[in-house]
Amino acid sequence: MLTLKQSCAATEERADQLIDFTSRIVASPSLSGEEGDVAAIIVAEMKKLGFDEVSTDEVGNIIAKINGDGGPTVMLNGHMDIVDPGPAEGWPYPAYSGKVVGDELWGRGSVDMKGPVAAMIFGAAQFKQLGIRPAGDVLMTVAVMEEIAGLGSQFLATHTSADVAIVGEPSRNELRLGHRGRIELQVKFSGRSAHASAPDLAINPHFAAAKFLQRLETLSLQNDSVLGPATIAPTLYVTDQQSANVIPSEVTIYLDWRNVPAESPEHAVKTLEALIEPSTDGSTAVVRVTEQPRTCYTGVTRDFASIFPPFATESSSPVAIAAEKVITESTGNPANADVWQFATDGGHLALSGIPCVGFGPGDDRLAHTNQERISISQLKTAAATYGPLVCELAKSIETT
Secondary structure: OOHHHHHHHHHHHHHHHHHHHHHOOOOOOEEEEOOOOHHHHHHHHHHHHHHOOEEEEOOOOOEEOOOOOOOOEEEEEOOEOOOOOOOOOOOOOOOOOOOEEEEEEEEHHHHHHHHHHHHHHHHHHHHHHHHOOOOOOEEEEEEOOOHHHHHHHHHHHHOOOOEEEHHHHHOOOOOOEEEEEEEEEEEEOOOOEEOOOOOHOOEEEHHHHHHHHHOOOOOOEEEEOOOOEEEEEEEEEEOOOOOEEEOOOOEEEEEEEEOOOOOOOOHHHHHHHHHOOOOOOOOHHEEEEEEEEEEEOOOEEEEOEEEEEEEEEOOOOOOHHHHHHHHHHHHOOOOEEEEEOOOOOHHHHOOOOEEEOOOOOHHHHHHOOOOOEEEEEHHHHHHHHHHHHHHHHHHHOOOO
16 A cells, blocks of 8 residues: 555655656647657656556557556556647747746646646556555556547547546646536538629528527527536638638538537537528538547547547545545645536546546646646645555445
8 A cells, every 4th residue: 555655755756857757748749640759758758667567559549557466457547649839929938848947847738738647657656666566457548639539548448448547637636526528510501602793693601600600609508417517619610712702612610519418429410400490592501520530640540530528427436535535635635526627538438437536737727828837846746646546546446
């Protein structure tokens, strides 16, 4: 059994190594599908830290293991891909600097989620560092393509198994027990193109799209007692023309539906289809979930739908109670059990039957912004928490 006192001492012993590793992976760009370089750095560090097994699967996920004594398997789950940093202007320090300023480490991915990944890796490695054998195997999984709907963890969910998972997305070192899902949908309106000087010769799809958007604004959505209300946001509006003097033949509206468990992708499609008015001018409309080929850094290409399932872990469940106990003791603050506002790979894992709890360092409100930075104090606290959290979760599974 790894105690909190032992874990805190082990974290301090390797604090400089933890910070250096975090800085190096933040400094390695890793957009979705381009994670190969950072994967190599992570694999090398895991081997250096003494993980019993370190490998990558066919889509590029990293799977490392610390052997246990046959008890419940606990998975720690994170991802290595990041979103684009955007313009250099506005970043106080270069986006890929990994620069340490005071108690903060700056850069794209520091919060979402290379900092949490580093904390999980070092936290799990403490079993080897201290010569303590965990009750069951500890799996450290670092997935690809989370930022584009979680291709990596969807693959993990069908090719690995665990009794419980810790999702390390940033939670400000508080407990998270779920989130709404995300479905990306497209509504394509088709008409007939013509010169803008002769609109009578066209079937202008903009008008059908405008009527749809007006009806969408009044749509009543589900409200989940734990996860909160579902939302739909129109995001992109794309036509098949670039010239302002041509009426397009097609208009596509992209929608971001943050769904609750009662709203399946099939339900979403049918609901949107019902908002489309019957055509009186010959235009047509089609609703579909975004699905497209995705090529991993390993070269493997897979058709993949842009769907994150929602999930919710009951606060009264043994794993939630165990997690709350450890987090409160480790941080010295209430665990503040809540749900994330954004979707995570936990949805894919929970859908496969793996109970999930969420805990990770970093202020999630800084993710995807040009102010992204992580508190080193939070980073160290999280690293010291993961080992004891693994032990307590394994115990909670054994006693149920």
